[in-house]
Amino acid sequence: xxxxxxxxxxxxxxxxxxxxxxxxxxxxxxxxxxxxxxxxxxxxxxxxxxxxxxxxxxxxxxxxxxxxxxxxxxxxxxxxxxxxxxxxxxxxxxxxxxxxxxxxxxxxxxxxxxxxxxxxxxxxxxxxxxxxxxxxxxxxxxxxxxxxxxxxxxxxxxxxxxxxxxxxxxxxxxxxxxxxxxxxxxxxxxxxxxxxxxxxxxxxxxxxxxxxxxxxxxxxxxxxxxxxxxxxxxxxxxxxxxxxxxxxxxxxxxxxxxxxxxxxxxxxxxxxxxxxxxxxxxxxxxxxxxxxxxxxxxxxxxxxxxxxxxxxxxxxxxxxxxxxxxxxxxxxxxxxxxxxxxxxxxxxxxxxxxxxxxxxxxxxxxxxxxxxxxxxxxxxxxxxxxxxxxxxxxxxxxxxxxxxxxxxxxxxxxxxxxx
Numbered sequence: 001x002x003x004x005x006x007x008x009x010x011x012x013x014x015x016x017x018x019x020x021x022x023x024x025x026x027x028x029x030x031x032x033x034x035x036x037x038x039x040x041x042x043x044x045x046x047x048x049x050x051x052x053x054x055x056x057x058x059x060x061x062x063x064x065x066x067x068x069x070x071x072x073x074x075x076x077x078x079x080x081x082x083x084x085x086x087x088x089x090x091x092x093x094x095x096x097x098x099x100x101x102x103x104x105x106x107x108x109x110x111x112x113x114x115x116x117x118x119x120x121x122x123x124x125x126x127x128x129x130x131x132x133x134x135x136x137x138x139x140x141x142x143x144x145x146x147x148x149x150x151x152x153x154x155x156x157x158x159x160x161x162x163x164x165x166x167x168x169x170x171x172x173x174x175x176x177x178x179x180x181x182x183x184x185x186x187x188x189x190x191x192x193x194x195x196x197x198x199x200x201x202x203x204x205x206x207x208x209x210x211x212x213x214x215x216x217x218x219x220x221x222x223x224x225x226x227x228x229x230x231x232x233x234x235x236x237x238x239x240x241x242x243x244x245x246x247x248x249x250x251x252x253x254x255x256x257x258x259x260x261x262x263x264x265x266x267x268x269x270x271x272x273x274x275x276x277x278x279x280x281x282x283x284x285x286x287x288x289x290x291x292x293x294x295x296x297x298x299x300x301x302x303x304x305x306x307x308x309x310x311x312x313x314x315x316x317x318x319x320x321x322x323x324x325x326x327x328x329x330x331x332x333x334x335x336x337x338x339x340x341x342x343x344x345x346x347x348x349x350x351x352x353x354x355x356x357x358x359x360x361x362x363x364x365x366x367x368x369x370x371x372x373x374x375x376x377x378x379x380x381x382x383x384x385x386x387x388x389x390x391x392x393x394x395x396x397x398x399x400x401x402x403x404x405x406x407x408x409x410x411x412x413x414x415x416x417x418x419x
Contacts, residue, residue, distance in 0.1 A: 004119035004417035005109065006409025008160070009102060009143070011073040011185030011220060012376065014039045015406030016109050018413070025167070025410035027403055030108050031055070036402045039185075041101055043067045043087045052104050060300065068300045071220050071259035072098050074186045077129040077139025085263060095146045103150035119154040121413040122147060123405050125187035126159055126214030156416050159212060160184070161191040162205075163408030164374045168399060169195040176369040177210075179357070179394070181387060182405065183350075183377035186221075189214040190354055192361035192368070211360035215353045217346050219307075219377040220259050226334070227257035227306045229342040231321065234330045235293070236277075236286035248277055248287070256290070257306075262299035271295070293325045302330075313339050314379050340382035347386055354390065365391055374399045 006025075008015045013036045017027040027035035031053045042056035044066040051059045060068045067087055075081045075094050084091040106117055128139030144155055161180040168178065175196035182189045194208040228237065232253040240247055252274060255261040264270060274291050281287045293302060305323050312319040313336045323330040340347075358365060371387065371394040378384055378401060388396055400407070 002118040003113060003115045004121070004154075004413040005117050006121045006123070006163070006406055006411070006413045007102070007105070007147075008123045008163070008406040008409055009073060009098075010039055010123075010405075011071050011187070011218060012039060013037065013185070013402050014101075014105060015403055016105050017406045017410030018113070019410050025407045025414075027406050027410075028109050028112055030105055035406075037105070039070065039072060039101065041069045041072075041097065043069070045088055048088075050100065052101060057304075067263065069097055069263075070300065071186065072101065074220065074260050076142050077132075077135040080260065081142055095142055095149075098143070099146040099149045102147055106150055106152070116151075118152060119413065119417040120147065120152045121156045121158050121409050121416055123160040123163055123409050124157045125184070125216075126161065126189040126191075126212045127187065127216060130214075130216045154417060156412075158409060158412045159189065159191065160405045161189040161212065161374075162193065162209060163405045163412060164372060164399060165191065165193040165195060166200075166408035166411050167404040168370075168372050168397060169197070169200050172197060175199075177363065177367060178370040178372050179354070179368045179391070180372045181354075181374070181378060183373075183375040183383065184218045185376070186216070186218040187214055188217050188350055188353070188375075188377070190357040192357055192363060195370075210363070211357050213353050213357040213360065215349055217349060218375075219310075221346060222310060222343055222377060222380065223259070223303055223307050224254075224257040225342045225346065226310055226339055227303060228253065230332055230334050230338060231302070231306060231323075231330060232257060234286065234332055235290040236281055236283055239281060239283045239286065241280045242282045244282070248281060249273075252277070252290070256294070256299055257303065259300070259303060262303070265294050265299060266297060289325050289328050289330065292328070296325070298325065309334050310339065310380065314381060336381060339380070343380070343382055347383060350383070351386065351390065354387075366393060368394045370395045370397055372397045372399060374401055374404045376401050 006017045015027045015036055019025045031037045037053035040056040042051040042059045044064050046065050081094050084093050129135040161182040165180050178193050178195050180191045191212045192210040237253045255264050278284050278287045309319050309321050318335040321332050321334050371391045
């Protein structure tokens with residue numbers, strides 16, 4: 001029997017859900033007892049095994065020789081999608097790598113369900129790529145091709161914030177005007193939606209979606225900005241050459257701070273360029289530490305530690321950042337205020353996109369009854385505080401930040417496919 005599901009392939013985490021016989025949506029436990037799985041793959045060169053999710057992270061952290069792939073959703077619709085990455089003697093395209101991850105989720109879900117999944121509603125951001133409808137359409141097509149190659153025959157898409165609205169609607173007792181704020185790992189999406197228990201079962205909800213808007217800013221961008229502000233200066237960013245004629249090149253630091261670009265530093269030319277930079281630097285020891293870090297392929301581990309610091313600042317005023325590199329260490333204190341300063345321009349862009357969302361809907365901030373927050377990045381205090389300040393009269397509703405989109409997609413799959 002053909003089965004349908006809702007699949008939230010996220011920049012940082014993914015879920016797969018179905019509506020059960022009782023009519024309630026649920027997310028399948030895809031990794032141990034967890035209903036979420038990190039969107040991470042690790043190609044282990046030592047045992048020739050491909051690991052997924054937390055197991056992939058564990059293999060990488062153990063020091064196994066291999067290639068870590070993360071934030072794959074961020075390459076959709078960009079020039080990077082056409083690149084390949086070397087896995088021992090093979091070169092793999094990003095479409096194939098994304099397909100491998102989706103296929104693994106499908107296999108795990110089918111093993112639990114005891115049937116073949118052939119129908120899927122995929123979540124998608126409002127914009128994969130900002131201000132470029134052609135690239136945005138290409139991104140959806142690239143994702144659809146990767147999913148279809150794994151055996152899904154019927155594929156539909158739904159905006160992720162709309163899926164979050166469908167999940168929220170299950171708990172309302174009357175009609176409300178809601179602003180859905182979905183701040184994910186790679187994108188931030190906003191929708192003004194009319195929700196009510198009476199309208200929840202209608203097949204066509206297009207009239208209840210008053211506006212949508214999105215911007216390509218998310219948690220991985222916050223990691224990059226924090227790394228550039230506080231960690232990369234410890235590796236020489238912002239210092240001059242020894243002849244004082246120019247500053248060191250910024251590009252390698254940007255690559256080292258960006259999840260899906262780190263692997264670019266691991267090729268021979270990039271290493272030659274870094275070693276040349278050491279010879280030119282006025283602070284060669286700092287850049288030498290960066291060379292050691294790249295030689296030991298610690299880039300993803302470093303930005304993982306930056307992400308941990310960002311999360312720690314969700315409920316602390318300061319955190320100590322320490323990262324060992326051979327017989328050295330990178331050490332600096334990071335405060336919540338410094339995180340806020342690093343994210344200030346991104347928060348300004350989020351605010352501008354929210355205002356545009358309201359303008360398109362023809363409503364004022366005072367007309368919003370509920371502010372629905374979903375996505376892990378809504379937990380960043382500088383972000384959450386600003387959002388709540390924009391809507392002081394609205395009820396603030398925190399959903400299952402990692403699961404609400406998947407639950408809504410499962411409900412949409414039942415509506416679209418009836419399976």
